Amino acid sequence: MVISDLQLKQCLKEFATPLYIYDANLIKKRYQQLYKWIPYKKLQIYYAMKANYNLHILRLLEKEGSCIDAVSPGDIYLALKAGFSKIRILFTANKISDEEMHEVAKLDVLFNIGSLSRLEKFGKAYPGREVCIRFNPDVIAGEHEFIRTGGEASKFGIFLEKVDLVLEIAEKYKLKIVGIHEHTGSGIPEIVQMQKGMRNILGIITIERFPYLRFVDFGGGFKVPYHLDEKKVDYSKFGEEVTELFTGFCKLFGRDLEMYFEPGKLLVAESGKLLVTATTLKENPGKKIVGVNSGFSQLIRPMFYQAYHHLRNLSNPNGKLKIYDIVGNICESGDCFAVDRELPEIREGDILAIKTAGAYCYSMGSVYNMRPMPSEVMIVDGKIRLIRRGLSNEELAKKIVNEC
Numbered sequence: 072m073v074i075s076d077l078q079l080k081q082c083l084k085e086f087a088t089p090l091y092i093y094d095a096n097l098i099k100k101r102y103q104q105l106y107k108w109i110p111y112k113k114l115q116i117y118y119a120m121k122a123n124y125n126l127h128i129l130r131l132l133e134k135e136g137s138c139i140d141a142v143s144p145g146d147i148y149l150a151l152k153a154g155f156s157k158i159r160i161l162f163t164a165n166k167i168s169d170e171e172m173h174e175v176a177k178l179d180v181l182f183n184i185g186s187l188s189r190l191e192k193f194g195k196a197y198p199g200r201e202v203c204i205r206f207n208p209d210v211i212a213g214e215h216e217f218i219r220t221g222g223e224a225s226k227f228g229i230f231l232e233k234v235d236l237v238l239e240i241a242e243k244y245k246l247k248i249v250g251i252h253e254h255t256g257s258g259i260p261e262i263v264q265m266q267k268g269m270r271n272i273l274g275i276i277t278i279e280r281f282p283y284l285r286f287v288d289f290g291g292g293f294k295v296p297y298h299l300d301e302k303k304v305d306y307s308k309f310g311e312e313v314t315e316l317f318t319g320f321c322k323l324f325g326r327d328l329e330m331y332f333e334p335g336k337l338l339v340a341e342s343g344k345l346l347v348t349a350t351t352l353k354e355n356p357g358k359k360i361v362g363v364n365s366g367f368s369q370l371i372r373p374m375f376y377q378a379y380h381h382l383r384n385l386s387n388p389n390g391k392l393k394i395y396d397i398v399g400n401i402c403e404s405g406d407c408f409a410v411d412r413e414l415p416e417i418r419e420g421d422i423l424a425i426k427t428a429g430a431y432c433y434s435m436g437s438v439y440n441m442r443p444m445p446s447e448v449m450i451v452d453g454k455i456r457l458i459r460r461g462l463s464n465e466e467l468a469k470k471i472v473n474e475c
């Protein structure tokens with residue numbers, strides 16, 4: 072199921088590096104696995120499109136039956152263009168402006184509101200509407216502090232203790248609370264932490280408080296392995312346990328509710344690779360530095376979250392092992408993909424593959440230093456398809472001129 076070295080080499084015959092490559096079959100497999108792992112009959116997956124918003128990936132997941140977790144009006148417009156109908160989109164409205172609120176309200180997409188002040192403004196402007204409420208699950212978990220979204224320090228969600236204030240505002244404006252949402256964090260290492268967040272949220276839900284409730288959305292956070300020797304989280308055990316938990320909860324609640332999850336990483340992270348070329352070898356005292364033709368503008372996770380991405384030397388896999396720093400081409404000292412990494416000898420011109428680059432890599436990219444984003448290709452049933460053409464340097468400059 073993984074992209075073979077032969078396929079990578081075929082891609083390199085057709086396209087220059089830096090190049091993002093995705094495996095369509097693996098994305099489909101992960102989507103279908105979630106339904107096998109979580110045997111709850113009213114399960115619905117909402118793909119967190121912030122992880123990777125390539126139109127072809129969105130279309131692929133649309134065909135599979137996914138819905139969309141959108142976090143901006145731009146996400147919504149793109150999801151609509153990819154074929155998702157408005158009822159398959161949930162808008163997690165984080166720190167939106169009034170203008171954005173009115174823009175999205177016109178599109179008639181369900182809002183997921185995570186602050187009392189926004190709920191008040193929404194209710195005043197749109198009395199009687201349906202709404203989903205985001206609560207803070209009061210659990211701190213996730214693989215880096217920047218991607219933990221629960222707990223007292225978090226800017227996300229309404230504290231569980233404030234549930235009565237939520238109900239007061241809903242009552243005042245006759246809002247119908249049809250969904251309750253939480254998202255604990257990204258890359259949660261232990262299923263007990265995910266389940267704790269779920270239990271905390273379920274603890275505030277009763278039919279008296281939420282008579283219109285249709286679904287509970289437990290967010291994303293499914294962890295994928297970035298290190299080769301990393302133990303995989305047992306999501307089939309998780310799925311059985313949460314099915315039991317939620318089924319039991321629904322009995323108490325008095326009605327079968329839908330259960331939503333919003334995975335990003337789990338669906339797309341492992342499907343992607345970024346291929347780069349070693350352009351510059353440098354010996355500093357006690358250090359071998361390899362510069363490549365990409366940088367944090369194209370894959371920021373190592374610099375931003377100190378994230379580990381496995382690297383391979385595709386051109387010299389059997390070379391003598393040496394220790395390298397792999398650095399990018401952006402004029403910032405922090406622009407580094409790996410420090411003290413053991414790799415088969417790297418020569419200028421060698422191709423390096425950066426693994427697990429399908430989530431929060433291209434989508435967090437920019438053209439900083441005026442370097443265009445790479446092209447993206449997808450392997451679909453063994454065939455290579457260009458799914459987004461990167462601009463040339465000159466085209467990027469022209470685009471900027473045209474925009475000014």
Ligand SMILES: Cc1ncc(COP(=O)(O)O)c(C=O)c1O
Nearest residue numbers: 119254257291292333334335336
């Ligand atoms: C509200 C919300 N849902 C879902 C996700 C997806 O998380 P992950 O990619 O870890 O599954 C995120 C990620 O930041 C999020 O903020």
